[in-house]
């Protein structure tokens with residue numbers, strides 16, 4: 018059996034507005050998701066042992082039952098049309114809980130890969146619906162198109178945006194998404210954008226609160242702002258600076274303080290996972 022190797026790309030929230038709070042505690046968002054050509058790598062190999070989902074590689078810190086890769090595979094099991102288990106090897110490159118969606122992207126890549134390997138024959142919309150049960154960010158990775166999201170992130174309106182280079186910096190702190198969304202000081206009443214909005218008029222509604230709670234994030238934003246327009250992605254802690262070309266981004270990466278991790282990447286209108294899966298199917 019051949020091994021199917023796919024990326025689980027990072028995402029950036031180029032802006033993130035919170036428009037309200039729903040009765041279930043989740044927040045109504047308006048956010049622009051784009052994908053980067055950098056991410057985790059997952060290798061899928063079918064095994065003879067039915068009912069068996071094995072995860073190897075960089076998973077030591079995540080208990081199996083909580084691993085979004087395992088959860089995604091388990092959710093798809095009832096739909097499989099072949100008698101086979103799967104071994105999934107994870108090469109983790111994205112900071113965990115950093116706002117670049119690594120866990121959600123791993124889950125989406127697993128749904129897409131196993132839908133093919135296990136011949137589940139689910140449509141992308143059906144997979145996205147299943148993905149929403151794993152996390153608010155999973156559907157956008159399943160659909161794989163740069164998009165403005167509404168609702169809790171599941172109503173997606175594809176959008177064409179220019180291609181740029183990004184320097185993404187992960188300060189050495191972990192921001193809990195749940196903590197930010199339950200904090201009394203989070204602004205929750207940004208009006209929906211009207212037609213004709215400009216990216217430069219947008220922001221990240223979590224940023225002021227996260228800066229206050231995590232001084233390392235404030236330091237990172239201040240440092241990056243010396244070089245380029247900068248924002249935080251998601252609920253943090255990663256921050257990104259936008260550049261017109263690779264060389265400019267690389268020059269700044271080379272001067273990054275040593276306690277911060279960073280990488281550079283370009284945004285793509287389609288997730289690289291989708292491109293790789295199409296190439297494998299043809």
Ligand SMILES: C[C@@](CO)(OP(=O)(O)O)[C@H](O)COP(=O)(O)OP(=O)(O)OC[C@H]1O[C@@H](n2ccc(N)nc2=O)[C@H](O)[C@@H]1O
Nearest residue numbers: 042043044116121152153154169170194195198251252253
């Ligand atoms: C807000 C975003 C923007 O991308 O933050 P990041 O996780 O990327 O930082 C995401 O939508 C997060 O998505 P994801 O991380 O999948 O969220 P979930 O696991 O479903 O929810 C984590 C917690 O965030 C809160 N939550 C999440 C999404 C949302 N629209 N409203 C919320 O209030 C809920 O309190 C929930 O307990």
Ligand SMILES: Nc1ncnc2c1ncn2[C@@H]1O[C@H](COP(=O)(O)OP(=O)(O)O)[C@@H](O)[C@H]1O
Nearest residue numbers: 083084085113114115116117118119120121123
């Ligand atoms: N395969 C996985 N990769 C990363 N995080 C995972 C995974 N499975 C479960 N998690 C959990 O999900 C949380 C959020 O992960 P992640 O998607 O990286 O965050 P964010 O959306 O903030 O970028 C992590 O803190 C971790 O506990």
